[in-house]
Amino acid sequence: MTSKDELKARVCAEIDRQAERIVAFGDEIMRNPETGFREHDTARRVIKQFVDMGLEYRSGLAGTGVKARMPGRSRRRTVSILGELDSLLISDHPYADPGTGAAHACGHNAMAASMLGAGLGLQPVMDELDGDVVLFGVPAEECIELDWRMALREAGDLEFMLGKAELIRLGEFDDIDMALITHTEGAGDPLATMSGTANGSLIKRVRFVGRSAHAGNEPWSAVNASKALTLAVSAVDAQRETFRDSDMVRISHLITHGGEAVSAIPGAAEMEMMIRARTVEAMEDASRKVDRALRAGSVALGAEVEINTVTGYLPLVPDEPLVDVVDANSRDMLGDEHVLRHGGHLGSSTDVGDLGRVMPVAHPFAASGNDAPMHSNGYFVRDHVLAAVNPAKFMAMSAVDLLADGASGAEEVIRDSGPKLGRDDYVALRRRLDSVRRYRGDEE
Template sequence: MSTASELKARVCAEIERHAAEIVALSDDIMRHPETGYRETRTAAIVADRFTAMGLSPQTGLARTGVKARLRGGAPGPTVAILGELDSLLIPDHPYADPVTGAAHACGHNAQIASMIGAGLGLRTVIGELAGDVVLFAVPAEECVEVGWRMSLRDNGEIHQTTGKAELIRAGHFDDVDLAMLTHTGVDTPPIAFGMRGNGSLVKRVRFHGRAAHAGGMPWAGISAYKAATVAIAAIDAHREFFTDADAVRVHHLITHSGDSVSAIPARTELEMMIRARTVEAMRDASERVDRALRGGALAMGADVEITTAVAYLPFRDDEPFAEVTAVNATELLGADAVGRIPDLTGGSTDMGDLGAVMPVVHPLAASGCATPFHGNAYYTADPVAAAVVPAKVMACTVVDLLADGAAAARSVIERSGPKLGREEFVRLHDSLADSEYFRGGLLGT
């Protein structure tokens, strides 16, 4: 029986043998971006890669997710290595799709490549491990196209706006015990740990007014647009009252202002995102925003329709899992190449949802790009650092977790503390969602 060190050496040699293939895959996906729940081309590529590896992929999970299993030589916990399929919408990005405006300004292309790379390495040693490895390409991590996703919810095609929560709800993580994913970062060491993420809610807001000729008889109209601007001002008035510790962020986008500049707008629509560090702070901020939205409607005599859904739960690494991963990163790269991420808040990830039900780790890897993350010039300029190195780190971590009877994996699960069951998770999500139609005067006027 091989030692863990010997297994890891074999894994890394196999990943290195496929390094050019991993880099090419990352580049191909970067040049063909697709937004969440629409990642059909990328999902098909992943399914083909799994099949070529001798695996039997499940496809169409939460619309586009793809899952395959490497079976260990003995029973034990299951570790998932994840890659996110989707991109952002940044039309002026150099690698943006000219038709859709989708662009990988998030580095998810490297995640898919690193997940495949880790699988290529682990398949050579899986028979000597106590437990399975699930390779899982997951959809819709970025919370974009909120209105379209809300329409999918309205039609019963999905329940959750983001992919991991949808997969959890549907039971596709029931057979997984731990999960890991490596994301690219900006100005990070080769591998960095300690990322935190805010939870967030999204809202679809529709103000309803009454149209009238804007020049001839504006007094006969009720402006949905003016109601929205009053509400936005009221939301802005709340900002100084959010506590610093809660790290609240409120963003809005007017997606429809009216139908004609010559008419009083009868309909104005917004998409909103509310972020906060805790579930309690998410609830509080959401209630404040809803009061402001009702106030805008009431001020102008309009109605407002507010639909709230969960985008992400708050995230932080499970430290016992991060410890094992950091040891492997240090062994591979040296202590100077492994760092900690400053305790910054504001961003979000649906790894927070997965972390609510199982131990997770989400290190950042260098991208070779120092421009703003999610910006129009951010991309994985160094695919070796962004994809090949993370593949080795994750694969070696899996070896440590599942070697020697999977003692390390069992320890991580125990030391990470209690997690939610699937039904508890669904109840929490549902308790944060809401739908309301507030009548501010339009009815009967």
């Protein structure tokens, strides 16, 4: 029997042989950015690679997702290697699409390339593995363009606002046992960071409705919706000291409508809010306090308030037994001194947190050659060898560890990662966090 080390050496040699193609693919996606659920062209580019590899694929999953299965010699377990497809919106980014403002300011182009690279490396050894590998290009990781996504939801085209959440709901992860996905990070060192937790989030779309009137002639006839909103924001701020540091609560708001003319007291005012926290319990606690603060604004002015709460991401807790596998391979490849095991807790979020509710996940980070803050107009992948070729290798080597020798590595990870939610329970959890509530401020 071929040893795992021998298989890994063959996998890495193949990835090296294909390195130029992997780098070129990452660069091609970077120059053709598309935002979530709109990645039609990006999906076509991934499909072209699958076709060149001779793989059968399924497409149009949750709109734009694409998935190809590479069968092993026996099919005991399935490991998926994921690549994001979507970009952000930053119109003054050097690689922004001039028409849409879409830009790869989160490095997801390299994630699509590392998925392809891992697939290219594993393809020649699949008939020596006891399980399948699924290459999965997944849409809409960034939680943006909410109005548009809400409209899709109201039209029945999607239920959840994020790609992986929607794909889980649709059953597209039912045939997968565990997932590996590598995000980009800073310039490096470290060249790779293995593990870190991340906040979950809830979105609120808030609308205050009062009564408009001439601001000079008869302001006494008005109910100022904008003042109800600003009072509510102050009440939210008064809550901030009640959050535990360890829960990492972040509450952000953006006033999207505050009135139309200074001579007319606004009869309606709107804002978007994002509430982030480290656990579902802390998300719910912060959400209750925010709702109370919103009602306070409505009571003070006698306005109505409608609060539409939509689940964003669930908190990320990577599965350490799976991270152990990726960690060992990264150290073999990059050297101990270039690999950081724990990256700490991130205030930001990812829908890999959602996936981690239903299966073991590892979500390492790889250097990008760029030290600018992520989501800024200066952040893009400068070095696709660091950001795509390296993770292609350590994810593919990990797949060998998981699936060779009767897939015993995968069995161990499943056994040691502890219980996961079934699809129905996961969907029920997200639906429980969603709500639409209306309060009248003038009720006694």
